Amino acid sequence: LIIRKRGKIVKVDTIKKDLRNIAKEFDLKYNSNWFRYFWISKRHARYLEYIGMCFDPIYTRFGKTAEKRIENIGKFEKSKEFKKIKKEFSGQAITKKEVLEGIKYCKKIKDKKLRKDLLELHKKILSNLKNDYLALLTITKNKQQQKILLNSILKHEWIHFLLIENKIYFKSISEKYWKYDEGLVTYLEFYIKDKLSYLEAIKNRVKYPSQKIYYIYAIKFRELTKNKETPKERKGILINLLKKLK
Numbered sequence: 753l754i755i756r757k758r759g760k761i762v763k764v765d766t767i768k769k770d771l772r773n774i775a776k777e778f779d780l781k782y783n784s785n786w787f788r789y790f791w792i793s794k795r796h797a798r799y800l801e802y803i804g805m806c807f808d809p810i811y812t813r814f815g816k817t818a819e820k821r822i823e824n825i826g827k828f829e830k831s832k833e834f835k836k837i838k839k840e841f842s843g844q845a846i847t848k849k850e851v852l853e854g855i856k857y858c859k860k861i862k863d864k865k866l867r868k869d870l871l872e873l874h875k876k877i878l879s880n881l882k883n884d885y886l887a888l889l890t891i892t893k894n895k896q897q898q899k900i901l902l903n904s905i906l907k908h909e910w911i912h913f914l915l916i917e918n919k920i921y922f923k924s925i926s927e928k929y930w931k932y933d934e935g936l937v938t939y940l941e942f943y944i945k946d947k948l949s950y951l952e953a954i955k956n957r958v959k960y961p962s963q964k965i966y967y968i969y970a971i972k973f974r975e976l977t978k979n980k981e982t983p984k985e986r987k988g989i990l991i992n993l994l995k996k997l998k
Contacts, residue, residue, distance in 0.1 A: 767907055770944050771914055777943070778990070779983035780918045787910045789887035790880045795838050796873050797890050800846065802828060803854050803870070807930075808962060810837060818853070822860050829866070840890075841897040843905030845912055847885045851878050885913055904941075911937045920990050925998050932997075935969020936990070939977075948974050 768784055775782035792800070802811050802821060810833045815821035821828070828834055855874045861867035880886060887909040889901050915921060915936065922929035922936075942948050951974065955967035976993070980986045 767902065767910070770907060771910055774911065774940050774944050775914060777983055777986065778940075779987040780914060780920075782914065783917070786883060786913050786917050787887075788880070788882055789889055789906060789909075790877060791891045792873065792877075792888050794841060794890045794892070796870075797842050797844065797888065798834065798838050798840075799870055799873075800844065800854070800888070803857055804846070804850055818857050819860075822857050825861055825866070826863060841892050841894070841901060843887060843889045843901055843909055845885055845887055845909045846877060848878070848881050849884075851881065883913075885916065887913075908937055908941060911940050920994065922994065922997065925994070929997060931965050931969050932993070934966045935971075936973050938966040938970035939973035942970065943974075 765784075768787060771787070772782055774780070801808070802814070802825070803818065805811075805818060805821070811821070811828075813833070814824040814828045814831075851874050855871060855878075858867060858870045858874060861870065877886065877888070887906055889906060892898060892901070912933065915933070920936070922932035939948070939951075942951060951967055951971050955964055955971065958964045958967060976989050977986050980989060
């Protein structure tokens with residue numbers, strides 16, 4: 753599988769190299785077939801976040817339950833919030849369960865055109881789901897955005913998949929533990945680049961509160977695994993934390 757970037761062809765396998773190294777460093781199982789992605793529009797990405805109960809305040813003001821968000825989806829579509837974010841590039845992970853729930857809620861949208869559009873989107877995603885989850889990237893012609901999507905965002909989502917396949921998934925205990933999942937993935941991104949010392953500096957530069965949490969928890973994982981010299985020891989720390997939080 754290949755992708756064009758800055759006129760050059762980049763093998764997706766080069767992105768997977770870091771994942772194999774993470775697996776080796778943390779005594780994790782690895783299978784290249786776990787990692788897939790699908791391109792969607794920036795506009796569609798915002799609707800998926802909205803219907804998928806993204807916790808961002810931009811969305812929560814339109815409802816804290818899926819039912820309320822569907823009721824207010826027309827207001828969301830016409831809002832200044834939607835206009836502000838509908839052209840942002842991004843990546844996200846989606847599970848089969850979330851797609852099926854999305855289809856259920858999309859059927860309740862009163863606007864026929866929007867209902868048809870979003871149902872077709874969910875069905876396309878469903879047809880591309882070979883495992884229980886899929887990474888979604890927004891289509892963009894901007895070369896810098898493409899670079900970030902492939903070198904950073906896609907890798908972030910795929911690290912989530914690696915951990916889930918190894919049953920290291922804090923949200924499986926409770927939704928409130930999403931901070932641990934995001935912190936662990938961020939920690940692993942910096943660990944494999946040998947740049948853990950940069951976490952504080954980046955945390956201090958980040959302005960968005962929810963994104964800052966990623967770095968706060970990444971620092972927690974750095975301290976937890978400090979002085980752990982073997983892959984089994986590092987994995988043991990993660991497993992023990994999971995057991996402690998249950």
